[in-house]
Amino acid sequence: MSQPTSPSSPASAPVPEARHRLVNVPGGRVHLVEQGTGPLVLLVHGFPESWYSWRRQLPAIAAAGFRAVAVDVRGYGRSSKPREVEAYRMLAHVSDNVGVVQALGAETATVVGHDWGSVIAANSALLRPDIFTAVGLLSVPYTPRGGPRPTDVFGQIGGSEEFYVSYFQRYGRAEAEIEPDVRGWLAGFYAALSADTMLPAGESNPFFVPEGGLLRDRFPAGTLPAWLSEADLDFYAAEFERSGVSGALNRYRNVDRDWEDLAAWNGAPIRQPSLFAGGAADASTTWLADAVKAYPTTLPGLVSSHILDGCGHWIQQERADEVNLLLTDWLHVLPAQMS
Template sequence: MTAYRQTFIEANGLRLHVAEEGKGPLVLLCHGFPETSHAWRHQLAALARAGFHAVAPDLRGYGSSECPTEIECYTVLDVVGDLVALVDMLGARDAVIVGNDWGASIAWQAAQLRPDRFRAVAALGVPMMGRAPMAPSRLFPQNEQAWFYTHYFSEPGLAEAEFERDVAATLRKIYFSASGDVGVRDATTPNPFGFVPRNGGLLDSLIDPPALPAWLTPVDFERFVKAFSESGFRGGLNYYRNLGRNWELQAAMEGRLVEVPALYLVGERDTGLAMPGMREIIDSMPRIVPRLSASRVVPEVGHWLQQEAPEVVSEALIRFLRDL
C-alpha cells in the first residue's frame, strides 16, 4: 500500500498530480526519465519522519499530470515555472529542491534562476554544468551508422513507437541497464543512454533481466508500467526535443552562479560517468556552485540512485536539510 497522499494541484495553468507526505519546511522532489513521482516513495516517508513536508509532483507530461500537446511547452523554463507556482499553491514562501536525472537539471536551473524561491538544491546523477560551447545538435555525436540517444529521442514519434510497443519490457530493460545491477560499467556494458543504431532501436542491445532488481518490487514496477501505459512516453521525450531551445535560453544566464547551498550525489555505476569529461565536470563544480557542501560517489549503484540506495540518499538529504 502507498502511504503518501495523492492529490491534484492547479499550477501555472496545468493540473499536476502530486504525491506528498509530512509537515514542516517544504522539500520538492523532481523525478527523471522514464520515472514518475513514485520514484521518490522512500524519501517521501523518510523526510516526513524527519519533520519535513515532502512533495513529489509528476512533472508536466508524466504520469497523471497534464500533458501539453506542443513540443515547445517542455523547456526547462516551463517546468521551473510549474515548480514556482507549485510552491505558491502549497502555501510556502520557498522550498529546497531535489532532483535526479532530468529532475536534477531542472533543480539546478531552478536554484540558479530563483534563489529567492529555492533556498537550497540537491542533485542526483547530473552535475551542474555551464552552458555548452555549441548547440546540442552539434555537440552530441552521430554518423551514418549510429546516433547518440538524444538525437534518436528528438525525432517526434520514433522512440514513442518503440517504447510503447511493450511498456513493461521497455521499462524493465531501461531500469536494469542503467542500474548498478549490471556490474562494473565499462565500454561493453549495455547503456540505454548511449548510441542507437540507425537501422534499429534503443532497446535492441539492452538486457531483459529474468527478474526485477531487488530494489524494485513487482508492485512498484507495476506502478510505473501503469503510469506510462496511460500517459505514453511523448511528454517525457519532449524534454529532449527542447535541448536546443534550452541551450539558446541559457545564454541569458551565462556567468550566473548557483549561489544557494548545494549537495551532489552520484552512483559509482551511473551511466553518466561513462561520458567523456564527466568526472572533470563534477570536480570543477565548485567554480559555479560555490556553496557545494559535498560531492559524493555512492558505491555499487547506478542511475536510479534514490531507488537503488534509498537509505543512503534519505540520510544524506536529511543531514543536508538539517545543516541548513
C-alpha cells in the first residue's frame, strides 16, 4: 500500500469558516456544509451519521485548495425526509447528488463517500460520469451490481441468527429498538464497529441479531470510542431525536429495488480516477476482500488503495489525520490523471 505524504498546500493556509446551506434539488431540499474554494469535492456520509462525520475533513480539504461540501443525505438531519420507503432508492440518492452539484453552480465534482455513502458515491460516478469525474470510497469497497436478489442472499446468512440488513427490512421494527434511547443505541453501535472498543473476534458479532433478541444485545457497554466525545454523541443523537431513524433505515429497505433499477449496469466497472481506503479491523473491508482484489477489473482507474492497520469502520473519524493526507494527496494528482 502506498504511504501518505504531506499535502502540497500549506497547513497554515487561511481557511474560511464553514457555512450551512439548504439547496433545492428535484426530490426536495438538501442540507449541506461547505468550506473553501476551488474544485468541488462532495462528501457523502453513511449510516447512522450526518454531515458531521466529515467535520475533520472539511477544513483539511479546504486548506488544500478545494471546495469541500458535506451533505446530509436525504432522510437525515435537515435534508428532506419523504414518507415513502421507495423514495430512498439509489436512483434518488444519485439524483440528489447531481442536484447539489448543479445548485452549487458547478459542472463537475469529485465525490467521496463512507459506508452507505461509499455505495452512493460509487453509483453516482457509475451513472453520471459526466458530472462525477473522480470517486473516493471509504470502508465499503465497490461491488458491481450482480448475483441473486440481495434479500434472498441476506436471508441465508447467519443460521438461527438474523443478519442486520434483514432485521432492518420491516418498517418500524428497528425503529422500535432504536428510538426509545437513540443516544444509547448510537453509542453502542459506534463502539461496536470502532477498533478501540469493539469486542474481541468471536465474542460477539454486532452484525447479527440473536434469536428473539435485539441488535443492541451485541453492542459493547460503557466506554465511548476515543474519536467520539460526549459532545459529538450529543450532536448525532439530537439529529436523530429530531428526525427519527426511518429515513436512514429506508436506505436498507431499497436493496432489492436498487438491484432491479441497476440491471442495465450489471457488472459495470467505474472508470474514473478512484481511491479506496478501509480499516483492517472493519468487517466491511474483510468480508468484501474479494471486491478489493477485483479492483483491476471493477475500478480500472484506481489511483491508490489503502488498508489502515488498527482501524475500524469509522475511518475518517478514527484516523482523521491519516485519511486527510490520503484524500488531499489523491485530490492533488487528479488533474494529471484526468488530463
